[in-house]
Amino acid sequence: MPPPTFVAIDFETADYGRDSACALALVRVEAGVIVQRAFHYIRPPRARMVFTYLHGISWEQVANQT
Secondary structure: OOOOOEEEEEEEEOOOOOOOEEEEEEEEEEOOEEEEEEEEEOOOOOOOOOOHHHHOOOHHHHOOOO
């Protein structure tokens, strides 16, 4: 059986709120090889960035995103 094709998703949040998405990354893997990557910043509803120490994303990076 050949290795599967799949997409891995990484979703980062700014704070403890469920609505605080600040980044989304996707990686497509085919036969064990990464063939495509995508990354997008998202502006969360609050400027409070609690998890910057984990993911390194600051308010300045997301303030003008949609």
